[in-house]
Amino acid sequence: MAEKLKINDVIDIVPEKMVYGGSSIARIQNQTVFVYGALQKENIQARIYRKRKGVFYAETLNVSNPSKDRIESRCPHFGECGGCTWQHIDYQAQLKYKQHIFTDVLSRIAGINDTKVGKIVPSPLEFGYRNKMEFSFGKNSEGVFIGHHRRGRYDQLLPTAKDCFLVPEKVREIVSNVEEMAQEEEAHDPRTGSGYLRFFNVRWSFHEERAILGITITQDIDLNIFKSWFIDLAEKFPGVIAGGYVTINYAGSSSIGKFHSLFGNTEFIERIGEKSYVVGAMSFFQTNPIGAKNLFDFAREFADLSGNERLWDLYCGAGTIGIYLSDDAAFVLGIENEESAIACAKINAELNNVGEKVIFLYGDVAKVLLEIREKRLYEKPDCIVIDPPRAGLPSKTVRRMMRFKPKRIIYITCNPSTFARDISVFSGYGYSLIKVQPVDMFPQTYHIEAVGLLKRS
Numbered sequence: 001m002a003e004k005l006k007i008n009d010v011i012d013i014v015p016e017k018m019v020y021g022g023s024s025i026a027r028i029q030n031q032t033v034f035v036y037g038a039l040q041k042e043n044i045q046a047r048i049y050r051k052r053k054g055v056f057y058a059e060t061l062n063v064s065n066p067s068k069d070r071i072e073s074r075c076p077h078f079g080e081c082g083g084c085t086w087q088h089i090d091y092q093a094q095l096k097y098k099q100h101i102f103t104d105v106l107s108r109i110a111g112i113n114d115t116k117v118g119k120i121v122p123s124p125l126e127f128g129y130r131n132k133m134e135f136s137f138g139k140n141s142e143g144v145f146i147g148h149h150r151r152g153r154y155d156q157l158l159p160t161a162k163d164c165f166l167v168p169e170k171v172r173e174i175v176s177n178v179e180e181m182a183q184e185e186e187a188h189d190p191r192t193g194s195g196y197l198r199f200f201n202v203r204w205s206f207h208e209e210r211a212i213l214g215i216t217i218t219q220d221i222d223l224n225i226f227k228s229w230f231i232d233l234a235e236k237f238p239g240v241i242a243g244g245y246v247t248i249n250y251a252g253s254s255s256i257g258k259f260h261s262l263f264g265n266t267e268f269i270e271r272i273g274e275k276s277y278v279v280g281a282m283s284f285f286q287t288n289p290i291g292a293k294n295l296f297d298f299a300r301e302f303a304d305l306s307g308n309e310r311l312w313d314l315y316c317g318a319g320t321i322g323i324y325l326s327d328d329a330a331f332v333l334g335i336e337n338e339e340s341a342i343a344c345a346k347i348n349a350e351l352n353n354v355g356e357k358v359i360f361l362y363g364d365v366a367k368v369l370l371e372i373r374e375k376r377l378y379e380k381p382d383c384i385v386i387d388p389p390r391a392g393l394p395s396k397t398v399r400r401m402m403r404f405k406p407k408r409i410i411y412i413t414c415n416p417s418t419f420a421r422d423i424s425v426f427s428g429y430g431y432s433l434i435k436v437q438p439v440d441m442f443p444q445t446y447h448i449e450a451v452g453l454l455k456r457s
């Protein structure tokens, strides 16, 4: 009998296919192994580093017959850095794998036929597409640096930020300057609690070509230090630094904390298609706004509004999608449980002059739907757009949605597994998936977004 696999074993394997999560899957000695850094059909030497729930996880050590899809990564930190998962794969091949993975998940979980899945739409930008990044301050023998976590290690940082190609070039230049300024200061060390520089947040408006910069510190120190950083940066990058702020989070656990605006304005405008949106330093916004236009255009096509319909936008965030579609609807109702996002949504409605036909309600979707029904607050919607978090829809929320019997549901998803699960739930209520369109919003990573159209049969 073959020996059982164990941690630190070095094995020779040929993964069968790429799977959701960034790895490929192989079977050896009747065991399942997820192999990080390997492409399907490559001959791989890999080391097993973890076993969880009967499944092994391995990292690639050697590739003896590299796939034609394998390329040299652009970033020198790729593989070690926790930021990207697929920079070693040619972009066209990334799209091909995403298409296969999405189709496979839908077929396995919901029995959905691949003819319903459109050909994935590429991101307009393969690199430099992110409008937001949270970096961390760290320290090594060369001084203070700004970087990302080592892959899978929240206690280790790498000096990666200057080389991060996921953000626009100007952001990288700003990061380099902040790193130089930080040499006089002390990076926070979570293990000892010493030092105070914790996170460096950048938000970028592609429309304004300006940045909002945020520094999180863990101690009460003189904030004038950072004010002078922002002033110096504004001189170095004329017209580019929209605003600068500091947050204080004593535990250093996140960048949320007491907020001090120190320079300029900590809000700017971003555009998706013809619509303008206010983006605040801390507010949620689509991370790839140029790619988001593709996603929203499919939502518009699938909603097929003629101007007379009532549209509900559930999990609406800052009202982005509802406002995008509002020209084609008679009434739009957005629901969202993040108070600051609802405040932004109301500002965005005014900014786009959408008038009184667009309304935003604060609260948990399931609770607000119940209240609307019990108090008969609004007429039933013709079309409901849903854009839930990765966990998908709680069954209670689906039940309450179903009482309004919309003709169409437009489901925007960032997680194929929960999307497939929810499609099966909807089918129990007589809704069929007509088509689904994957849209790549996150090149160099395994993440997949898609828009689905469901109709009541």
Ligand SMILES: C[S@@+](CC[C@H](N)C(=O)[O-])C[C@H]1O[C@@H](n2cnc3c(N)ncnc32)[C@H](O)[C@@H]1O
Pocket (backbone or CB within 6 Å): 284, 285, 286, 315, 316, 317, 318, 319, 320, 321, 335, 336, 337, 338, 341, 363, 364, 365, 366, 387, 388, 389
């Ligand atoms: C994927 S985001 C979608 C944002 C928005 N559609 C957009 O395009 O910017 C999911 C949103 O759902 C909100 N959310 C999460 N759970 C919720 C709930 N139970 N009720 C209402 N909103 C919720 C989050 O705050 C977040 O803004």
